[in-house]
Amino acid sequence: MKEGAGQMSADQKTRVYHVVKFSDGSAYLFFNGCTWNCVYCVARSVSRWCLSLSQEKKSALSYGQTLTLNALLEMLVSNGVHTAFLGGEEPTYDPAIFAILKGLVAAGIKPWLITNGELINDRLISLLHGMTFSIKAITPSLHLALTGKDNAIVLANFKKYANPQTTVAETVLFPGLVDCNEIYMVAKFVEYVNPQLRLRVDLAVQAKQYADYLRTCVSKVKQAHKNTYYFEPVAKAEEPVVLFPKPVAGSWLNNVK
């Protein structure tokens, strides 16, 4: 049965390979696969695992397994998850994405999508509680160089689907690669689409030494779009509980009382 018919088996494979749960009751679902090839892709060039995990916990996880739809939903429900963030690589690349979203909604779990925005559509948007829409660059040649993809569809989708109640725009500052002038252009575009939209500027994980530059940049960018913000780097982020995959035998899990 094709997914488009809306009748998927509970044993349907998903591309979810990692799930963590935070103390506030939210969970983060990591999907594998994306048709883009961003030069700074965290999942591919830094870590496939949640960055808030200790090195010890990350090294006990084995990459390669994915969850079925049924197993994913049961895991989230039995752990009392109320909000699911869908990210990692690109969740919309998963052929099971509609079944996952429908299953989450039916289970009373709010889905929040983190996306490059290329493959979203009316049906998908109708199932979301919210989304973080990443705009990598406005300048077409830079977007192509960064991602291997043209940004025309992405910008058109942002204009069509960005809604201040349900959407956070996000962009990545990477000094030497994506400088503040480009971030300023992203902010102008977001302002043009809707001044009420929030825009978060993230510093690339690989460029954490530029925290001062981030602060200076956001001050400048606010002149183009007042609703721009960033998160201050924290010394130590909360470490979540790993729900999937189970750590390999003999690792830290066996020491949990």
Ligand code: SF4
């Ligand atoms: S769009 Fe996201 S997941 Fe895909 S390559 Fe770029 S950073 Fe990685």
